[in-house]
Amino acid sequence: MCEIGAKRWNFGANELVERSSSLSIREYLNTLISNLDEGDTRPVIALGHGDPSPFPRFSTDPSAVKAICDAVLSTKFNNYASASGIPIARKAVAEYLSRDLSYQISPKDVHITSGCLQAIEILISALANPGANILLPRPTYPMYDSRASFSQLEVRYFDLLPENGWDVDLDAVEALADDKTVAIVVVNPCNPCGNVFSRQHLQKIAETACKLGILLIADEVYDHYAFGDKPFVSMAEFAEIVPVVLLGAISKRWFVPGWRLGWMVTLDPHNIMKDSGFVQSLTNVINITTDAATFIQGAIPDILGNTKEEFFSLKLERVRECAEICYEEIMKIPCITCPSKPEGSMFTMVKLNLSLLEDISDDLDFCCKLAKEESLIILPGRAVGLKNWLRITFAVELDLLIDGFSRLKSFSQRHSKKKP
Numbered sequence: 001m002c003e004i005g006a007k008r009w010n011f012g013a014n015e016l017v018e019r020s021s022s023l024s025i026r027e028y029l030n031t032l033i034s035n036l037d038e039g040d041t042r043p044v045i046a047l048g049h050g051d052p053s054p055f056p057r058f059s060t061d062p063s064a065v066k067a068i069c070d071a072v073l074s075t076k077f078n079n080y081a082s083a084s085g086i087p088i089a090r091k092a093v094a095e096y097l098s099r100d101l102s103y104q105i106s107p108k109d110v111h112i113t114s115g116c117l118q119a120i121e122i123l124i125s126a127l128a129n130p131g132a133n134i135l136l137p138r139p140t141y142p143m144y145d146s147r148a149s150f151s152q153l154e155v156r157y158f159d160l161l162p163e164n165g166w167d168v169d170l171d172a173v174e175a176l177a178d179d180k181t182v183a184i185v186v187v188n189p190c191n192p193c194g195n196v197f198s199r200q201h202l203q204k205i206a207e208t209a210c211k212l213g214i215l216l217i218a219d220e221v222y223d224h225y226a227f228g229d230k231p232f233v234s235m236a237e238f239a240e241i242v243p244v245v246l247l248g249a250i251s252k253r254w255f256v257p258g259w260r261l262g263w264m265v266t267l268d269p270h271n272i273m274k275d276s277g278f279v280q281s282l283t284n285v286i287n288i289t290t291d292a293a294t295f296i297q298g299a300i301p302d303i304l305g306n307t308k309e310e311f312f313s314l315k316l317e318r319v320r321e322c323a324e325i326c327y328e329e330i331m332k333i334p335c336i337t338c339p340s341k342p343e344g345s346m347f348t349m350v351k352l353n354l355s356l357l358e359d360i361s362d363d364l365d366f367c368c369k370l371a372k373e374e375s376l377i378i379l380p381g382r383a384v385g386l387k388n389w390l391r392i393t394f395a396v397e398l399d400l401l402i403d404g405f406s407r408l409k410s411f412s413q414r415h416s417k418k419k420p
Contacts, residue, residue, distance in 0.1 A: 001080045009102075011168060019149040023142050024320050025049060028383040031364075033370040037084070045396075045404040048377040050191065050346050053255045055150075057318055060255045061311045065300035068295070069257075077298035078271070083283070083290045085263075087113025089297035092198040093263050096304040097248070099237055109262045112300075114292045115257070116221045116249040121147055121265040122289060123217060126281040127182045128153040135184040137168070137178055139349060139384040139391070141219065144185055158384065161338035162349070166195040170208050177368035183215040184208075189222040189344030190230060192384045192391040194228040194323070196344035199237075207239035215273070218249045221262070224312065227320035229342025239267035250303060253312065261296045319395050321345060326394035335412050336390065346395035349381065352388045358417045374407035 008266075021027055021371035029048055036044060042382075052058035071077050084090065090107040090294025098104045113119040120143055127134060127152035136144050139159040148155050156176045160166040173184065186205055188197045211215040218235035226232040236246055266273055266282070272280045298316045330338045330348075335356045342348040352363055360366050363380040367390070370376050394401060 006322045008201070009349075013357065016075070016150060016152075017195045020092075020260075023146045023149060025379065025383055028364075028379060029377065032367055032377050032379075035368045037108045037372050039101055040375045044375045044377065045363045045400050046377045047393045047396065047401075047404050048379040048391075050209060050252075050347065050393050050395065051257055053257060055397045055400075057397050058255045058315065058395065061307045063204075063257065063306045063311075064250075064254055064299075065305045066305065067299040070302065071299035072297045074298070076319075079294060081112070081190065081294045081297055083286045083291065085110070086294065086297045089300040091157070092301040092304050093265075097234070097236065097246070097265065101262070105236070105265060105267070109268070110268045112292050113262045113264055113265075114290060115251060115260040116219070116247050116262040117143060118260075118292075119247045119249075119262050120144060120288065121166050122264065122282065122285045123247070124148055124151050124153060125285045126278065127151075127215075129179050132138065132182045133178075133180050134182055134252060135173060135214070137185065137187065139249070139381065139386045141187055141191050142384055143299050145385075154180075158184075160190070160193055160195075162351075165340050166190060166193040166198070167201055168205055171206060174212065175210055176246070177214065181212065181214050181341075183217050183331060184212075186235065187218060187219040187222075188235065189225045189347050191222060192347045192349055192379075194342030194345050194348040195340065196226045196228060196232060198230050199233045202233055203238055203241070206235065206241040206244075210242040214242075215248065216242045218244055219365045221247065222252050222345040223248055223251050224253060225316070226344045227316055227323065227347065230343060232344070236265075236267055239269055243268050243270075243272045245273075254303065255315070256305070259296055259301065260291050321400065322346075322394040322396065322401055324349070325391060325398065325401055326405075328404055329409075333405075333409050333412050335416065340395055342394070344361075344389040346393055348392050348394065349384075349386065350392060352390055353382070354388060356417060357412070359414050360415055363390060366390070370408070370411050373414075374411050376404055376407045376411070 089189040091109040092107040093110045124147040133154035133156050138159050158172045167374050180352045224232050244267040251257035260265040325339045335353045336350040338350045367380040379391040
């Protein structure tokens with residue numbers, strides 16, 4: 001009989017997984033939550049992650065709920081889906097995206113995924129050849145960093161420039177790239193900065209990627225979340241310049257991240273991705289991954305087709321109102337500075353001035369003490385690649401947003417350096 005206590009077992013912790021997980025937003029949020037004071041009877045205000053779906057102000061459209069119910073009750077979608085999605089879902093997404101473009105996307109280029117996150121996983125897996133590297137923005141959406149680390153794909157960071165409205169530092173992009181660089185990621189509208197890239201800047205990014213011979217990954221999960229002076233323009237408009245893989249989902253615009261329905265679209269009019277074998281590699285990865293729930297896919301034609309423009313306009317106006325309040329409240333707190341008014345997504349980045357504070361060592365210390373003392377969760381900037389900055393999520397109920405900033409102001413005053 002085997003003696004359990006004396007036995008040597010051949011499994012244990014995976015250092016690669018530990019390292020990759022440490023880069024995730026969830027890891028930081030768990031740290032902040034562990035610092036909450038259980039004796040504080042006030043409700044916890046979460047301005048640290050982008051999910052406004054629990055709030056009545058941001059409930060989804062009833063027509064989307066009906067579409068899901070109808071798909072389930074029809075019993076037509078109880079089967080496995082084909083790897084890239086059922087045909088009616090692929091067609092519906094192609095038509096939805098083509099509404100805002102100067103050309104029509106083909107359904108065969110659309111791959112349905114279990115949320116935008118799975119699209120990222122598939123894409124990074126397909127790109128991760130030995131010795132390859134990928135260019136990611138700083139600040140970043142850290143799921144790209146985590147998946148690249150897990151796939152052992154080297155990451156090189158280019159800066160988004162706060163003094164230039166968070167535009168891409170294109171000179172840095174050119175300096176970072178070499179013959180092993182496979183792709184550049186552009187998130188527009190931007191999580192975490194809250195900016196929207198102009199058409200002119202998007203074209204320059206596309207031209208730079210073409211010059212370098214690299215794939216352009218356009219993360220547009222916040223498509224149409226533009227409420228400032230710049231309209232949202234899809235990078236799909238520049239696929240004639242450079243091969244583009246477009247990522248998106250219903251999670252943000254419909255406020256249903258839990259429904260896990262996204263897409264990955266290969267825009268390759270010159271067959272560069274196809275001829276290189278990359279499209280086949282994507283297909284091969286898709287073949288060994290899970291599928292989005294078939295009944296969600298079955299509901300997609302009605303979700304995309306039946307949601308009225310009034311729903312989007314109302315919700316966007318509510319996000320804009322939150323952004324206005326957020327910016328106004330930031331201006332009242334001396335120790336934080338916002339380089340530019342948020343004009344897209346549901347986030348903004350603010351710089352922390354530690355010289356005005358006492359007993360605060362850095363952004364993580366600030367956020368941990370804030371959680372403990374005020375039951376307020378704000379994400380430290382290091383979670384998205386910028387130490388001593390903060391990422392604030394503003395798409396919440398207005399009373400929570402106002403209360404949250406009241407707590408942030410009280411905390412900042414309490415920790416301000418006293419004048420001699």
